[in-house]
Amino acid sequence: MARRQKFRTTDMYEEYEDIDEAYWDRRSSKPKPKKASADLISGVVLRSLGHHYEVRTSVEDEYGVRHHVRLCEVRGRLLQERTKDTLIAAGDRVMIKPHGADKGLIEEVEPRQSVLSRQQPGVNVPAEDVILANPDQALIVFAVTRPDPHLRMLDRFLVIAEANLLPTIICVNKIDLVDIDYAKQIFSPYEKIGYRVIYASAEDSLGLEELEAILTDRITVVTGPSGVGKSSLINALHPGLALDIGNLRDFMNKGKHTTRTAQLLPLPFGAWTYIADTPGIRELGLYDIEPDELGFYFREFAPYIHNCRFPDCTHDHEPGCAVRAAVEAGDIHPERYESYLRLLRGEEEE
Numbered sequence: 001m002a003r004r005q006k007f008r009t010t011d012m013y014e015e016y017e018d019i020d021e022a023y024w025d026r027r028s029s030k031p032k033p034k035k036a037s038a039d040l041i042s043g044v045v046l047r048s049l050g051h052h053y054e055v056r057t058s059v060e061d062e063y064g065v066r067h068h069v070r071l072c073e074v075r076g077r078l079l080q081e082r083t084k085d086t087l088i089a090a091g092d093r094v095m096i097k098p099h100g101a102d103k104g105l106i107e108e109v110e111p112r113q114s115v116l117s118r119q120q121p122g123v124n125v126p127a128e129d130v131i132l133a134n135p136d137q138a139l140i141v142f143a144v145t146r147p148d149p150h151l152r153m154l155d156r157f158l159v160i161a162e163a164n165l166l167p168t169i170i171c172v173n174k175i176d177l178v179d180i181d182y183a184k185q186i187f188s189p190y191e192k193i194g195y196r197v198i199y200a201s202a203e204d205s206l207g208l209e210e211l212e213a214i215l216t217d218r219i220t221v222v223t224g225p226s227g228v229g230k231s232s233l234i235n236a237l238h239p240g241l242a243l244d245i246g247n248l249r250d251f252m253n254k255g256k257h258t259t260r261t262a263q264l265l266p267l268p269f270g271a272w273t274y275i276a277d278t279p280g281i282r283e284l285g286l287y288d289i290e291p292d293e294l295g296f297y298f299r300e301f302a303p304y305i306h307n308c309r310f311p312d313c314t315h316d317h318e319p320g321c322a323v324r325a326a327v328e329a330g331d332i333h334p335e336r337y338e339s340y341l342r343l344l345r346g347e348e349e350e
Contacts, residue, residue, distance in 0.1 A: 040095040040107055043070070044274070045133070047090050047263040055096055055104060056266060065271055072096050072104040086117075090262040091133035091219055091276065116164050116221060116262075132262045132276050134219055137167045139211075139275075141224035141233065143174040144183045150225060151186075155339035157223060158195070162297035163289055166221065169196045169214055173229040176201040189333045193300040202232035212237055217270035222277070234275065238267050291344055295323060298340055300332050316344060 043057035046069065055072045058065055074088065088094070088109060095108035116132040138161045142149045154170070161168040170190055175183050183199055191197050198214070200207030211233065214220075224230050234241060264274040292312040295301045301315070301323050309320025326332045 039097050041098060043072075043094055043096055043104075044264065045088060045090050045092045045094060046266075048088065053088060053106065055094060055106070056264075057096065057098075057104070058271065067266070068102075070096065070098065070102055070104040072106050074106045078106065078109065086128060086130035089115075089130040089133045090264050091135060091274075093134065114165060116166070132219075132221065135164075135166060135221050135276060136218035137169065137214075138221040138223060139169050139171055139215070141171045141173055141222065141228050141230045143228040144172050144186065145174060145177050147225065147227050149186060151335065152339050152342065153225060154190075155336060156343060159289075159294070159297040159343060162299070169198060171198045171200055171207070171211065171224075171233070173200050173202060173233060175199045175206060176204045189336065193336075195299075200233065202229050202236045205236060208233075208236055212269055215267060215269070215273055215275070217272045219264065219272070219274045219276060222275045234265075234267075238269075240268070241265065294340065294344055298336065300336065301326075301340075304332075314344060316341060 041057050041059050043055040046054040046056050049071070051073065053072050053074070055070050057068050057070055059068075060066075072094075078087065088106065092112065093110040094106050095110075096104035096106050098104045112130075112133045114133075114135055115128070115130045116135050117128045117130045138157075140154065140157050140161075142154060149172075158168060170187065172183050172187055180199060187197050196214075198207050198210050200211060215237070222230055222234070263277045265277060267273040267275060289297070291314050295305055295313075295315050304322040304326045305313075305315075307322035308315070308318070310318050313321055313323075315321050315323040323332065323337075327334055327337045
């Protein structure tokens with residue numbers, strides 16, 4: 001499995017905007033649905049069902065793009081060529097040969113642009129277990145109250161997202177229950193270090209236009225604790241989906257949702273608009289992060305890391321640590337630094 005690139009920069013926070021723009025320049029041009037040929041049509045894998053896959057096919061003709069969900073098997077040649085890594089995952093773009101009205105055979109799997117993955121459990125050699133293929137971004141939803149926001153949990157997710165090279169948007173829901181200044185007081189530290197924060201209310205339809213804009217034509221991992229209103233927000237954006245409240249799985253809950261199967265849910269604005277309902281993400285992102293690398297996944301550490309006296313500084317106890325000096329000077333928020341230390345030491349969230 002290829003090692004993930006580290007997110008590094010030696011300049012100040014303003015550079016993150018440039019990085020995001022460069023990222024979207026590379027990722028914003030989605031492949032157009034291929035026109036049906038005599039044999040093959042294009043599709044996106046919605047989920048895995050054992051040895052079968054639900055594939056949403058897309059065919060472009062004179063009437064526009066038509067979508068259809070087929071239950072597909074995998075061509076024997078592809079099975080013979082498979083390696084230890086995941087052959088097909090939700091989010092993969094594939095070419096299939098239709099069989100009848102509702103079935104098909106997966107003939108080709110297009111190269112992945114990105115993955116949300118982990119080391120395969122029980123395998124002693126590097127083997128990538130792809131939970132979701134081709135995610136474009138993550139949307140992490142927290143309520144400003146009922147329940148109160150658990151920022152250490154948010155910090156852990158942000159590390160996982162950075163390690164997987166996933167741009168992340170923070171959505172603060174239920175702002176109809178508090179004063180907006182109170183919400184911004186809690187979440188403005190994340191805006192200051194370059195994260196986009198959307199203040200929303202499923203109840204009052206606040207922030208929905210902004211949410212629709214950032215979701216359009218992207219595969220978005222939607223996550224957050226239970227009770228924060230993830231399903232309510234999605235229902236407000238697309239009532240036809242009719243998600244049961246709480247139906248989007250709690251990616252962060254301990255001891256739940258041990259299945260490794262992810263599922264894509266299409267939304268009706270944009271041909272490539274999907275939200276990803278995935279298994280618990282707590283176990284996905286920290287397995288291959290060494291102690292001297294963790295600091296690179298805290299954005300605000302980046303301007304200081306290369307000024308530490310020791311190149312393998314863990315920013316915990318070493319003398320001449322520029323990160324600790326920045327915390328003492330007020331340039332790094334002390335609560336974010338405390339989250340870093342807890343992750344470094346392997347401590348669980350309270």
